Amino acid sequence: MHAWNSPEVPHLVGSAPILELFDTATGRKRPTAPAETANAPASMYVCGITPYDATHMGHAATYVAFDLLHRTWLDSGRTVTYTQNVTDVDDPLLERARDRGLDWRELAREQTELFRSDMEALNVIAPHHYLGAVETVDLLVPYIEKFVDSGIGYTVPAGDDGVEGDIYFDSIAAQNGAWQLGTVSGYDRQLMEQFSAERGGDPQRAGKRDPLDPLLWRAAREGEPSWDGGRLGPGRPGWHIECSIIARSTLPAPFTVQGGGSDLIFPHHEFSAAHASAADGKPLAELFAHTGMVGLDGEKMSKSLGNLVLVSKLREAGVEPVAIRTVLLGQHYRTDWFWTDQLLEAAQERVARWRERIEGTGLAEATALLTRIRARMADDLNSPAALQAIDQWAAGNPEGSGEGEEVIRRGLDSLLGLKI
Numbered sequence: 001m002h003a004w005n006s007p008e009v010p011h012l013v014g015s016a017p018i019l020e021l022f023d024t025a026t027g028r029k030r031p032t033a034p035a036e037t038a039n040a041p042a043s044m045y046v047c048g049i050t051p052y053d054a055t056h057m058g059h060a061a062t063y064v065a066f067d068l069l070h071r072t073w074l075d076s077g078r079t080v081t082y083t084q085n086v087t088d089v090d091d092p093l094l095e096r097a098r099d100r101g102l103d104w105r106e107l108a109r110e111q112t113e114l115f116r117s118d119m120e121a122l123n124v125i126a127p128h129h130y131l132g133a134v135e136t137v138d139l140l141v142p143y144i145e146k147f148v149d150s151g152i153g154y155t156v157p158a159g160d161d162g163v164e165g166d167i168y169f170d171s172i173a174a175q176n177g178a179w180q181l182g183t184v185s186g187y188d189r190q191l192m193e194q195f196s197a198e199r200g201g202d203p204q205r206a207g208k209r210d211p212l213d214p215l216l217w218r219a220a221r222e223g224e225p226s227w228d229g230g231r232l233g234p235g236r237p238g239w240h241i242e243c244s245i246i247a248r249s250t251l252p253a254p255f256t257v258q259g260g261g262s263d264l265i266f267p268h269h270e271f272s273a274a275h276a277s278a279a280d281g282k283p284l285a286e287l288f289a290h291t292g293m294v295g296l297d298g299e300k301m302s303k304s305l306g307n308l309v310l311v312s313k314l315r316e317a318g319v320e321p322v323a324i325r326t327v328l329l330g331q332h333y334r335t336d337w338f339w340t341d342q343l344l345e346a347a348q349e350r351v352a353r354w355r356e357r358i359e360g361t362g363l364a365e366a367t368a369l370l371t372r373i374r375a376r377m378a379d380d381l382n383s384p385a386a387l388q389a390i391d392q393w394a395a396g397n398p399e400g401s402g403e404g405e406e407v408i409r410r411g412l413d414s415l416l417g418l419k420i
């Protein structure tokens with residue numbers, strides 16, 4: 001399917017230092033390219049939305065964070081290939097559609113469209129490959145068939161509903177040189193079981209070889225959409241195999257960065273990596289980057305809890321998207337934080353101050369500011385420090401007669417996606 005319209009990214013003079021990014025898998029900051037190939041092509045996969053409700057500030061924070069990664073790479077002269085999925089068939093989507101009396105496809109279309117317009121408003125560069133699960137079922141069936149043939153995929157006896165044919169992934173037998181249980185998350189067994197139960201897994205399901213084993217293929221049920229699964233029988237794919245194979249079919253193996261919110265570390269990214277490595281013996285990605293969780297009123301913002309601040313609602317109320325983006329950049333992408341109206345007001349004042357100050361900006365102060373922003377961003381995308389550098393510049397007096405105005409405007413747009 002089509003993504004959204006990408007903004008023009010101004011090209012700047014000079015270039016960024018090599019970016020170091022925090023890697024969940026190793027627990028430390030790592031360069032995203034070897035020094036000798038600083039401008040090698042880069043690739044990333046960021047887990048996309050499940051389109052059953054509108055884009056909230058948590059989603060926006062995550063996609064803006066990876067947009068900063070995208071922009072930092074572009075600034076260092078790297079070509080970037082970016083893939084994002086849409087989980088356009090999943091239990092919560094089917095449930096919500098039923099509740100609203102809508103066809104699930106209609107709900108997915110409506111919410112994906114709203115997401116696109118939010119991303120455009122927030123000046124987020126579009127992915128090159130934007131793929132829905134429903135578009136890729138044919139692509140991943142052969143992978144699951146191969147897992148079944150090699151014994152890594154196995155059928156579990158019917159549960160309470162009497163339906164035969166659910167296929168699971170043997171997470172113990174699948175371990176190889178490229179992936180072991182814990183490679184991505186580093187979590188202990190107890191935490192894995194807890195998160196598996198909380199985040200879409202089914203450790204209680206009887207007949208599995210290991211409670212953590214994830215679903216590869218869900219056999220067709222009455223009233224649920226299903227696809228022809230070849231030798232698997234009719235059904236629909238599990239969640240992790242979807243992202244794994246969309247990544248494999250559009251990006252190098254391994255690709256540079258796997259991204260998403262920290263709620264996806266386990267089981268989603270652990271098992272996406274497991275599936276890809278079981279298929280070809282290579283790691284899913286070189287580095288795993290995760291954003292912190294945005295909350296509201298003391299709880300994680302989530303569609304299931306309903307404590308949401310929606311990008312589209314704020315836009316309707318006339319809030320400038322650049323102010324929303326400034327709130328998001330004011331938090332480091334790895335921290336958990338809470339949205340408040342005060343943060344939005346402060347961001348609006350901040351942008352107003354920058355706008356007032358820009359007139360009369362000299363060339364030297366402008367290029368010095370861009371150098372500072374680049375240095376901050378190269379250090380694990382430290383956008384709060386980059387904004388502080390802008391504040392420091394804004395607190396001073398103009399040192400020229402406007403030769404630097406355009407440099408600042410283009411620089412903030414290109415590096416931070418802020419159009420002031």
Ligand code: 5CA
Pocket residue numbers: 046047048049050051057058059061062085086087243259260261262263264291292293294295300301302
């Ligand atoms: N479709 C799956 C990924 S394949 C999914 O998690 N969809 S989602 O709609 O629930 O979330 C979309 C993205 O936003 C994911 O990367 C998720 O990790 C991130 N996300 C969800 N809630 C928050 C939050 N409160 N704060 C920050 N990021 C969040």
Ligand code: ZN
Pocket residue numbers: 046047048085243268
């Ligand atoms: Zn995903």
